[in-house]
Amino acid sequence: MTIGDAAKASGVNAKLIRYYESIGLIPAAGRTAAGYRVYSSSDVNILRFVKRARTLGFSIERIQILVGLWQDRSRSSAEVKRVALDHVAELEAKIAELRAMSDTLKHLARACHGDERPDCPILRDLEEGGGRCCHEAPP
Amino acid sequence: MTIGDAAKASGVNAKLIRYYESIGLIPAAGRTAAGYRVYSSSDVNILRFVKRARTLGFSIERIQILVGLWQDRSRSSAEVKRVALDHVAELEAKIAELRAMSDTLKHLARACHGDERPDCPILRDLEEGGGRCCHEAPP
DNA sequence: CCTTGACCTTCCAGTCATTGGAAGCCTTAT
DNA sequence: ATAAGGCTTCCAATGACTGGAAGGTCAAGG
Numbered sequence: 001m002t003i004g005d006a007a008k009a010s011g012v013n014a015k016l017i018r019y020y021e022s023i024g025l026i027p028a029a030g031r032t033a034a035g036y037r038v039y040s041s042s043d044v045n046i047l048r049f050v051k052r053a054r055t056l057g058f059s060i061e062r063i064q065i066l067v068g069l070w071q072d073r074s075r076s077s078a079e080v081k082r083v084a085l086d087h088v089a090e091l092e093a094k095i096a097e098l099r100a101m102s103d104t105l106k107h108l109a110r111a112c113h114g115d116e117r118p119d120c121p122i123l124r125d126l127e128e129g130g131g132r133c134c135h136e137a138p139p
Numbered sequence: 140m141t142i143g144d145a146a147k148a149s150g151v152n153a154k155l156i157r158y159y160e161s162i163g164l165i166p167a168a169g170r171t172a173a174g175y176r177v178y179s180s181s182d183v184n185i186l187r188f189v190k191r192a193r194t195l196g197f198s199i200e201r202i203q204i205l206v207g208l209w210q211d212r213s214r215s216s217a218e219v220k221r222v223a224l225d226h227v228a229e230l231e232a233k234i235a236e237l238r239a240m241s242d243t244l245k246h247l248a249r250a251c252h253g254d255e256r257p258d259c260p261i262l263r264d265l266e267e268g269g270g271r272c273c274h275e276a277p278p
Numbered sequence: 279c280c281t282t283g284a285c286c287t288t289c290c291a292g293t294c295a296t297t298g299g300a301a302g303c304c305t306t307a308t
Numbered sequence: 309a310t311a312a313g314g315c316t317t318c319c320a321a322t323g324a325c326t327g328g329a330a331g332g333t334c335a336a337g338g
Contacts, residue, residue, distance in 0.1 A: 004285070014286090019325065034333055036286055045266070052265045057240040060324070070262050077259035081251045084244050084261050091241040095234055101196040102230040105223050112220045120216035122223050123209050126191045127184070143314065153315090154297070162295095173304055175315060199295070 003029070006039035010047035017047065025050065025060055025067070058087055104130070142168070145178035149186035156186065164189065164199055164206070197226055243269070 007014040018037075020026045026046055029037035049070060053063045065083055069075045104125075111121040146153040157176075159165045165185055168176035188209060192202045204222055208214045243264075250260040 002286075013326090015326070016324085018287090023324095032333095034286080036333080048268055049265050052268050054324090055240075055269070056244055056265075057237065066262070066265065070265070073257060075257050075259075076255040077251050077257060077261075078253045078255065080259045080261050081248055081253040084248050084251075088241055088244050088248065091237050091244070095237045095241065098196065098230050098234045098237070101194075102227055102234065105195055105227050105230070109220055109223050109227065112216050112223075114217045114220040116215040116217065118212060118214050118216060120214075120219045122216075122219050123205070126188050126195075126205065126209070129187055129191050130194070141315075152297085155295085157316090158296070171304095173315085175304080193295090 001039040001041075001044070003037045003039065006044055006047065009041075009044045010051060012047045012051050020047075020050065023060065025064060056087075057091060062087060140178040140180075140183070142176045142178065145176075145183055145186065148180075148183045149190060151186045151190050159186075159189065162199065164203060195226075196230060201226060 001009070003014045003017055006012075007017060010017075012020075017026070021028055021037075026043070029039055029043065032038055046067065049067065050063055053066055058066065062083055066080070069080050069083070105122075108122045108125050113119070140148070142153045142156055145151075146156060149156075151159075156165070160167055160176075165182070168178055168182065171177055185206065188206065189202055192205055197205065201222055205219070208219050208222070244261075247261045247264050252258070
């Protein structure tokens with residue numbers, strides 16, 4: 001299989017396969033006499049594993065660890081679970097951060113007339129730093 | 140005010156202030172005879188505006204627009220609201236994406252014993268591409 | 279045999295919003 | 309006079325790709 005075939009079979013872009021090889025995420029592929037990379041079906045399996053892990057938002061660094069555990073027959077499921085739960089914790093933290101941003105903005109947007117007049121609570125919040133809110137009593 | 144004073148007053152790092160100037164997000168500061176940047180309190184206000192907008196997750200590109208609308212006395216609040224709601228839509232899309240990742244992983248982690256044995260549903264999912272799930276009947 | 283087109287190769291640059299460092303000038307205090 | 313600290317510029321790196329240029333290789337068709 002050439003890199004194009006491996007790309008089709010794995011769903012990972014040929015360019016990205018070369019990149020993954022260059023950073024050491026996947027082992028260096030064999031070569032033909034002309035220098036073309038050659039892939040086996042087990043190489044494609046690794047690529048698919050990586051692709052699925054990226055879909056679940058794992059960083060390249062953690063995927064390195066997961067691939068290592070995957071290949072290690074004497075791994076403990078506890079190790080895998082810990083890597084996964086560390087990632088879940090990061091995802092939840094990010095979600096909470098975005099949730100707070102979105103809720104604040106939705107609140108401000110609801111208070112904004114959205115007409116031709118210039119008066120706008122959204123800009124007022126940005127101007128004042130969002131320190132206080134319409135629902136809070138002054139100190 | 141020097142750039143260090145403006146940084147303290149606005150909460151924006153001096154390095155970042157220079158960067159914002161270099162990309163044209165904020166107007167170029169005046170200079171002393173020796174070439175030091177000089178800031179006024181209205182410059183600090185712009186920096187605070189930018190900082191607050193970044194805290195709400197707006198991209199630099201959208202902040203350019205928001206700063207423009209903020210300075211424009213003949214703006215309509217509808218324009219501001221549209222920029223804000225576009226951003227909210229992006230935030231919500233990102234949240235949904237991360238939510239799906241997190242839920243899938245939490246589900247897999249719950250099914251994982253997390254002990255010394257190598258058997259692990261998380262790795263099985265990554266191997267198989269997550270195409271099917273333990274709750275689904277085979278075709 | 280030659281050309282065309284579709285592959286493959288490497289290397290370099292750009293994305294986004296910062297952050298870090300190096301080398302050198304300016305100001306203030308001792 | 310000198311030391312400390314702040315200021316200046318420019319270059320490089322981050323993560324995870326993506327794009328393009330310049331050139332080598334391969335199979336089919338004329």
